[in-house]
Amino acid sequence: MQQEHGFNRIERAPAYRLVYDAIEREILAGRLRVGDPLPAEMQLAEQFGVNRSTVREGIRLLEQSGLVERDGGKRPRISLPHYLDLASSASRALILHSVTFRELWEASMVLEPAIAEDAARHANAAGLAELSANLAAMEASVVRFESGAEADVIEFVRLDRVFHEILATIAGNRVLALAHEPVISLFIPAGQLILPRLRTYRRVLEAHRHIFDCLNAKDHAKARLWMHKHMDDFRRAYEMTALSLDDPLDAVSLGVSLGGSAARDREKG
């Protein structure tokens, strides 16, 4: 750390990062457009005056940040990072930072009622149909539980998650949807721990039904209220188990899959 001369610390970014930055700039400036194939690795290597291996490392950064998408062995193409995909990294970061269930719940008490209200304002036939199908599937799941069969908790919480994500889609605000995604994707695994103990499956289904009815009636005030109640139910259930609100969410106990969002799975299927 000698400071013999007044020179500033010369910071030479690694070549692979310069490649990343350069291509990112091209994309953000619109000179490379979504869907365009990325130039060949050799060509990029020549243009930048670096080795092909270095170009590859830079492309990996683009890939991870979602700006480049690969489809099998084909040419990588420019792509928009789907904002919902970012949510899984956000969830992971929150877990690693030992976020408590209380923080999660408080955020959900802010976001979910707002989303329900917006959804009631913007509900359309297509969205209602999707919700309706989700409710039917959950009804079937609940019936299986009640008939004593050792039913599938994983499937139930998946349907729960999908319900909330359809709602966020209907609400039509992508900023809220982005904020909501990590909350839901951490909430739901917690439900996986709670539900088998309390067996409140039908109670969840009924709450969803009420919210659905409010959307149908375009009653946004009531939609907000029911969602508020629904989220508060969740907190009470959490407290009724051995779990404490102020314990950190734990990566292993949640067994969080960190996969892509269920919302995207819906789109693809």
Add this chain to the structure above:
Amino acid sequence: MQQEHGFNRIERAPAYRLVYDAIEREILAGRLRVGDPLPAEMQLAEQFGVNRSTVREGIRLLEQSGLVERDGGKRPRISLPHYLDLASSASRALILHSVTFRELWEASMVLEPAIAEDAARHANAAGLAELSANLAAMEASVVRFESGAEADVIEFVRLDRVFHEILATIAGNRVLALAHEPVISLFIPAGQLILPRLRTYRRVLEAHRHIFDCLNAKDHAKARLWMHKHMDDFRRAYEMTALSLDDPLDAVSLGVSLGGSAARDREKG
């Protein structure tokens, strides 16, 4: 695409992704702990049975997702991705998806008042001191504007942003802070366009002052109200310019820097 036999399509993930997944698992499972240096590239190459170049590509993915941090030419270390850092990719994604100012504003009307309310509940001496310093700096900035000097709009909006981020820190809910970050970091550049036209600098400062006073008095209801008003002011200002609420935010007009959050800069400095 021959389907001669009943075999499923065998999907072989690229080797560099397997490297990424394997190391990610080790980190999430806690076998590699934060701060530990990553094993040497050659050693990993031997363990995984792949080439060193392949290992390097896998490490780039970890680097981009924030799980590995490099400090100059030193050994890369395991690191927690700071959740606020993820917000900048989120902002970028939202811009590329042509999110409208209306969506942004609606989200802020949900998040910011809730944050102000929480901040009033949890305000402590340290946080209030930080806010106080921010207000003083903004006061000085406003005085410069009023004295006719061609003052620094960039600096003003930076202080604006910092105010809101201090508030989010005081509120103490990291999930809300995560949700709030992309909203603020898109809001503020918009302010950069609006403020020079309307010259409502003092109005912004006064709103911040009122919110500060509410925190001091622990009046969370009033804090929420003032923040609500503050955000609504912003919408009106936006409408008063030539800009339309339903136009998409534009990457070039916003000139969004996509740098790290101001909140992190505060921590480091």
Add this chain to the structure above:
DNA sequence: ACCAATTTGTCCGTATGTATG
């Protein structure tokens, strides 16, 4: 402050499988 071993950053060349025309 110096030296030696280690490690990263970068480069070169090559082989193989696959996609596209």
Add this chain to the structure above:
DNA sequence: TCATACATACGGACAAATTGG
């Protein structure tokens, strides 16, 4: 069907920086 282009992956190499005595 064949040929070309390209991505994937491998092996080896060297300079510069870091690390640890």
